[in-house]
Amino acid sequence: MANYFNTLPLREQLAQLAQCEFMDPAEFADGVAALKGKKLVIVGCGAQGLNQGLNLRDSGLDVSYTLRDSAIIERRQSFLNASENGFTVGTYEELIPTADVVLNLTPDKQHTAVVNAIMPMMKQGSTLAYSHGFNIVEEGMQVRDDITVIMVAPKCPGSEVREEYKRGFGVPTLIAVHPENDPQGHGLAQAKAYAAGTGGHRAGVLKSSFIAEVKSDLMGEQTILCGMLQTGSILCFDKMIEKGVDAGYASKLIQYGWEVVTEALKYGGVTNMLDRLSNPAKVKAFELSEELKVIMRPLYNKHQDDIIDGTFSRVMMEDWANDDANLLKWRAETAETNFEKTPAGDVEITEQEFFDNGILMVAMVKAGVELAFETMTAAGIIAESAYYESLHETPLIANTIARKKLFEMNRTISDTAEYGCYLYNHACLPLLQDFMQNIDTDVIGRGLGERSNHVDNQTLIAINKSLREHPVEIIGTKLRGYMSAMKKIV
Ligand SMILES: NC(=O)C1=CN([C@@H]2O[C@H](COP(=O)(O)OP(=O)(O)OC[C@H]3O[C@@H](n4cnc5c(N)ncnc54)[C@H](OP(=O)(O)O)[C@@H]3O)[C@@H](O)[C@H]2O)C=CC1
Ligand SMILES: CC[C@](O)(C(C)=O)C(=O)O
Ligand SMILES: [Mg+2]
C-alpha cells in the first residue's frame, strides 16, 4: 500500500488540505435519521469506542460491539466496557456480516490488520467509518468499491465525548467522506447522522477531508497538545527543584497548573489567559513566549513538514514494525522523570497563585498554541481546523495531566499521539536547554512577588494589541461565539 496523499497530484493535495467548511446547524435538522434502524457495529471498545457507543445508543441508534476473539475469551477490559454497559458483544464472524455501518475504533496501528480481517465479511453496500484517517491517508488502505468510507473525528479525548454529551452538548467534530469510496452518494448524510448521534453537531461540525483531518490532527497532538505540555512539565519541575522549591509544591503547581491556566484559555483565548496575570507578569510572559517562539519555530516547521510529506508516518510505522522499540523506550523514560515520580504535595495553591507562580507555563502555552496554529495555517490547513487542533483542545489534554500526570495523558490519547508526543519531547528538551539556564523562580515557582507594579504604557499597549490581533484569537472569538450560542439553545 502506498501513502495515499503522496499519490495525488499537487493541485488535488492542496484542494483536500484546504477542505474545511463550518456547517450550519440547520444541516443537522434530520438528526440521526440517516442511521435510524441501521445496525451499527463498533470494532474495539477503548477510549473512543466506548464513549461514542454510549452516545450513539442514547441518541436512539442500534449499537453493538465486535472484539477480537482473545478479548472476549479473556474477558479483557474492552469486553467488560461493552458488556457491563449492556451492549451485545460478538466475534467478527457473528456481527460484521450483519452490520450496515462498521465503526473502526481500534488503535491506528492495528487498522490495516483489522480492516483486512473484517472487509471480506462486510455486507455489500455497507459503510466503514473511522475517527482518524491515518489508515486511509498514510497507509493507503484500499477499501472494496461497494463500501462507503466516512470519518467522524471528535476533536477531543473519548472521556470528553461522553461528558459533554451527558451535559446535553457535544464536542467539535470533523466529518469527511473518502472521495474514492462513496458509491451510493450517501456518505455525507451518514457522517452527519453519526456526528449528530455523538452530540458533535451541538458544538460545531467541520465538513472536511480525510487528508485535512490527518495532517492537522497529527500536528496538533505531537506539538502543542501533548508534546509541549510534556516538555514543559519536565523542564518547569526540574528548574524548581534545582532552585530549591519544595518538591511537593512544584509537583502540584505543574500537575494542576496546566489545567488552571488553560481553563482561562478555553473561555477567552490567549488574551484572557494573559489577562489573568498582573501587568508586569504579563509583560514577562509575553517576552518569554516570544523568545520561545523563535527557538521552537524550526521544530514546529519540521514536525509539519514531516507530517505533510509522510516522513513522520513512515518513521512511526518503522517503529511499529520494530516492536515499538522507540515508543516503549520513551514511555519508560517518561515514567522515570522526577516530575512523574514526585507526588503532588498536600499544600493549598489558590487559583490565582497558579498564574502568579506559573508565568513560564503561561508563556509555554501561548508559544505552543500560536506556533502550532501559525504552522498549520501556513501549510494550507484552514483556520477553523487549526484552532480546534491547537487552542481548543489544549485544556482538554491538560485535564488528563491533572488526573494522573503524564502517565494519564499518554494513556488516554491515541497511539499516534503518544508516539508523536515523545518524538517532540525528545527533540524539544535539548532545544530549550540554553533558554532554561536563564530561568529563575520569579517566573516558575515563586512569582514576581511584591516588586514594583510599574510597566511602561507603550509596551503594555503594544503587547495587548499583539495578543488580540493574533489570527488564532480572531477565529477563536468567532468559534467560541458559536459554541456558547449553541449551548444556550440546549
Ligand atoms: N484516544 C482518543 O481520545 C482519540 C482517538 N481517536 C481515534 O480513535 C481511534 C481509536 O483510538 P482509541 O480510542 O485511542 O483506541 P484505544 O487504544 O483506546 O482502544 C483500542 C480498542 O481496540 C481494541 N484493539 C486493540 N488492538 C486490536 C486488534 N489488533 N484487533 C482488534 N481490536 C483491537 C482494544 O481491545 P483489546 O485490546 O481488548 O482487544 C480496545 O478495545 C483511533 O483511530 C484514534 O486515532 C480520535 C480522536 C481522539
Ligand atoms: C490529542 C490527541 C488526539 O488527537 C485527540 C484526543 O484528539 C488523539 O489522537 O488522541
Ligand atoms: Mg489523534
Ligand SMILES: [Mg+2]
Ligand atoms: Mg485529535
